[in-house]
Amino acid sequence: MSSPSKDLKETESALRSVIEVLIDAQDGFKKIGEQIKNETLKEYFLAESLTRAQFRGVLESILHQEGVHDVKESGTAAGTVRRAWGDVKSALGAGDHSLLSTAEESENEAVEAYARATETYIPLPVRQVLTTQAAHIEKSREFIKAAHDTGK
Template identity: 55%
Template structure:
């Protein structure tokens, strides 16, 4: 009996961890799309729009893990903090902040994504879920560095 309860508790923890990451991915998916629309540099704009699609794919992968665990459809649309962050980015764009300012906003969002993955991977997760999150985290870190490097290049 205790084993069943333990398994149930572990499943609940895994679900909570994945829902937190999915919420962050929803925020970053929308953030990349919104900021990408305002960028003037076509290369960076294409990266942002592609990255928005990548985040949607990451969400789908994690939602599939939840479905496999028996959880019904996921209805995560992002967080209030993420919506405020995107609004701040839109305001910067409307005030003529330029690509550097938008990339600063994007990097702040990427910091949140890095933190969400770090927190998730500190949890006790089943190996397949841990491997999926680790693979996604590697991409998140690479994306963060891309945004940061381009932001720094525009500063100088």
């Protein structure tokens, strides 16, 4: 039985880190979509939650193709704390502005996770997937920031 190569381990570690952040975003955006009052933003966040699930599925499929079969992730501790804090703010009557602030923090974390992942060795086809996903997340971050800034 051969041991996984160093490159495969680096790729697996990088993808797992991104998957954890995608889990956070998927859960967080779903909650924000359920709580936000603005209907346009509600639809946006629920759709982005599904997009994060799709991104996660693609990355998990890549890991499966590379022979990694145990891809059970639960998100990051920071993401769990952020969602809990968002729940507290919502329960205390925080409005859309506060929810957008939470979403903006989440997107900043996602952009950083993708940047860290692409700093390691990643095979070109996987790098292309990450680059495409990161571009989408960057556009999402800009949209959320604009919505947040408009609400000030």
